[in-house]
Amino acid sequence: MGSCQSQEAQEQMARNKAIEKQLNQDKRAGSSIVKLLLLGAGECGKSTVLKQMQLSVSMTNTDFRILHSNGFTEDEINERKAVVYNxxxxxxxxxxxxxxxxxxxxxxxxxxxVRALCTIAQTLYCLF
Structure with missing residues (x-):
């Protein structure tokens, strides 16, 4: 089929083949991407859910994990103490x-x- 084609037709076929190859590569790469849409009223916990999950994807293996499964680093703990206290x-x-x-x-x-609030705040501060 290739001997009767013009130079232009052969170039178009080569471009088409390259585009198809790129589309297939993009499709394979995109198949491991997971998208999550969080909907809800204000202050219902959307950001909290997002912060509690971490998506870790490597090129050889797709792996989902919750931050709590391996615990938090010392920096993460200290960072969140003030938020919990507040x-x-x-x-x-x-x-x-x-x-x-x-x-x-x-x-x-x-x-x-006033004393009750101060006592509770002081107790919480000591805990954190």
């Missing part, structure tokens, strides 16, 4: 404010509220 104290403050403003459940003594 989230905990923020939640406690929100609960105390809601008790007073929304639920109308005041503490017996307003001074106790």
């Amino acid at each position: 989230n905990t104290v923020t939640s406690i403050v929100a609960i105390l404010r809601a008790m007073d403003n929304v639920l109308n459940i005041p503490l017996d003594d307003p001074e106790k509220e």
Whole structure:
């Protein structure tokens, strides 16, 4: 089939063959890619899920792992301590404010509220 073709037709066939080869390579490379779409309302944990997962792909072997399976590095632990502490104290403050403003459940003594919050914050700080 090749002896009657013009030079231009042969060049087009060569280009087509190269394009097909590249498409097949891209298809094979793309078959190991996993895409995940996280949908949800604000503050429902989408970012948390994303942060807790790590996708580790090598060219010879595709391997998925959860960060917790091998534990965290010392740097990761220290990095997250402040976040956990901040989230905990923020939640406690929100609960105390809601008790007073929304639920109308005041503490017996307003001074106790401040002491309670300081004690909890200090305890959490010592834990972290």
